[in-house]
Structure formats: structure tokens, C-alpha cells
Amino acid sequence: MSKIQLMSHLVAGYPSDELAFTAARALVDGGADILEIQLPFSDPSADGPAIQGACTKVLERHYKTADGLAFISKLHKEFPNIPIYLMSYGSLIYTPGLEAFCKKAADCGVKGMIIPDLPFDFDEGLTAACKANGMVNIPVAAPSMSPERLEKMANAGFPYIYAALRTGITGTETSVDQATLAFIKKVGSGGSKVYGGFGISTGAQSALLGDKVEAVIAGSVFVRLITEHQNDAEALYKAVRAKAAEISHLEG
Template structure:
């Protein structure tokens, strides 16, 4: 059975353009506004949506996403509420892929078997769990794959050819290439180095390769999109949510995010044109 993620990348391949993958934190700035943001993202140009699962100790995230997670937790967001957000989203959109991204602890506390079942029923398509290495696949990866969820793994500049096969072994949906070493939102990626890294990963897999960390502008999205199957943007959107929330919140928050997404979408749509 083809998943929504696989179907989306298949369509984008026909359109000869990379995906725009947008990350926002579930429950930020509050549950209701987060749902409105998610619902508005596809029309603004997002091809896939990553929803952050708020966690109190997000070790791989930069300050902006850390603050977003803490805001969400303070406002009462739980993993159960995050799944309900996906369920509500699905009432109006049955096509846009949704990936939950975060850490294993909330899933472990929820209970793996129950989480996988509830995630599928809610309409989740894939998982990115940043602190579960391949050596721990039996904890969540294999049960998720067996149930029909895509399990997306991270590769980094330090993932060499010896390590890469282990990383890719049970990966599905796409590969998420972290373009810089360090935390999210900390630097801008080098497009030439990214293109070389994507080519190297593609020698080991037929899966699409999406590139994230540090992409903030339409120009950067276009540059990265020339050599990748997708461009992931998170910190720029989360920062916009934070700023707009300080200025009043509500519909202004949704507009602040969708304005940026529309610009980024224009960037990824010109990526292959620029290459040609």
C-alpha cells in the first residue's frame, strides 16, 4: 500500500520539483492556533507537514524550537492532544502527509503499541524520532513500519559510507539529511556541499532525500532544492510564530507563517528552473 508520503513524492517527481517540508510545533502558541496554522500550510505551498511533539528536554533543537516546545507544554499540549490535532486536520485534508517529529520519551510514556495504533487512526503518515539510533529499531521503528507508518531517519555530515547502510536499513518515506553539524537553526547550509552529500546518500538508496537545518529564505530553498528532493524549514517558521504571538496572536500568527511559506514555496518551485 502506498503511503501519503510516497504518493506525494511520486507526484512531485512528475512535476520535476522538490518538496517544501514545513515544521511547526504542535500546541504552539496554543492548540487551537496550531491547528489553524497546520490547516493553512498546504494552501500556502507546503507539500508535507512535520509536527513537533513537545518535549521538556529537546537536546537536538536550537533555542527557537526549544522555546516553542516549552510554550506548548506550558499551554497544556500533550501527545494525546497532538494526535487529536492531526485528527481534526484530517477532517479537511486527506492528502497532505503529516509526520510527527520529536523524541522517544513521550512515545515511551504513552506506550508504543497504543501510540502506533492511535497515530494511524488519527491520520499520521510518518515518524522522525531523533534520539532512536538504528541499534534501537525494535523499540519503535519496526513496530511502526509493520503497522504502515513511514519511519524517517536522519543522516548528517558525519554519517560516513560505513555507517550509512545501517541508517538506511529500516528507513522509509524519505531520508532527512541534516545539512550542518550542530543544533537546528544555527547556521546556513552550503548548497554545493549539500548537493554532494545528497548524491552520496543516493548511491545507497532510492528514497527521496530532503535537506533541513538552516534554511530560512526563498533563495536558500531554491539553492538547496536544485540538488535535493525536498527542503525542510522549521526554525524560521517557529520564530515567526513567536514574534507574531508577542504582537497579538490569533490570525496574525497564521498570516505570519503562511506569508513565509508562500515565499519559500516560490523558491522551491524555481529550483529546477534555475538549474536548467
């Protein structure tokens, strides 16, 4: 099987900046094409237990947005050819001002923003602020959206749309069935490229999605591996790299 584009999700600073960097290196070496870096947040609406737990641990260290951006900047310097998307929630980027935040993010090497709780058509100016700073806003589509609203998003001219492949929180396994594939087709019906994720944890799942999406998204599976091996950097690297290679079908 040919290589599948992989967007891998990491929580900045989890369980430490050093180990998060080790995990990022493992992801890239394992075939990740895009790094989606989440700024830790205390009250997430889309994250499952693995990611929420990771965020809590990082915030207990009094980790700030500036620390997360510094981590992203370091990643960009190490992997200049890997696009980095910043994932966060509206209040974190709205409080300092969208324009100011987007400029800072772009200066750190961020290429796109994923803010699940800002609706695509009431985004407080996020799309414009991203465009002004050479980034893209990547809105999130969910199967729970009405057909009319989904069609409106699909035809709104976004270069990319993040398709959450089921409702609810991420982390539990998603079955890729005909309904999933039909949803992906609707999301991309206006010409946007589609990133598909939520509950993707195996090579078998990604194989079903590989030719239907621009990239497969996986996150909680990596966070669980990082948690499991957080006391052994070498084991963490090997486990994360192996899982990324499985999902991306790096070895063909």
C-alpha cells in the same frame, strides 16, 4: 522557477491549539506539501532556541501527548490530502509502548514518524511498528556520521531519510555548498528519497536544494514568525503563508 516540495515543521499547540491550526492552514495555503508536527518535549537534543522555547511554552499549559494527537487528528480531518509526519523523541513514544503509540498515531492520520534520537539500526522496533500500522519510519542522517554508518543507513531500505544538512541544533542559518550537496547525494545513494533541512529559511536556499531533494524542510523560521505574531491571528496567517510561498516558490 517551478514549485518546490516543502515539508513544514510545527509544534503542536503552540502558542495555542487555535493559533497552531491557523499556522497550519497558512502553511498549506502557502504551498506546504507535508506537515511535520512535533509533540512538545522538555529535553530536546536537536531543536534550537525557537522550537525549544515553543515546546516549553506549550508544556507550561500541562499539554499532554494525547492533546498533541488530538491536534494532529483535527489537522488530518481538515487537510486529508496532506501527509502528516509526527516528530518526537524516543522516551515519549517508548513509555506507552511503541506498538500502542504507533497504532494511536496512525489512527490520527499520521503517515510517518521522525524520532531523531532513535538510531536507525537500534530503533526499539519502531520501523516494524510503523510498517504494521501503514506508516514509515524516517531516520535522520547527519554529516557527523561516519562514512561507513551513513552508507549502512543509505542501503537499509528506508523509503525516506531526513538529511540534517549540518551538525548541531536547528534554527541557525545553513549555507548550502558543495559539501552539503555531496552529503545529500550520499544519503540518497541507496535509493531512499531524501528530505533536506536544518536552518532553511529563505527561497534562495530552497532554490539551491529543490532539484536535489524530495522536499525541503523548514521549521524554526515558521516558529519565529508564529512567536512574533502570536497576538494577531490575521498577521500570523499572512506572515506564515508568505514565508511558505517564498520557500516553496509557490508563485513560480
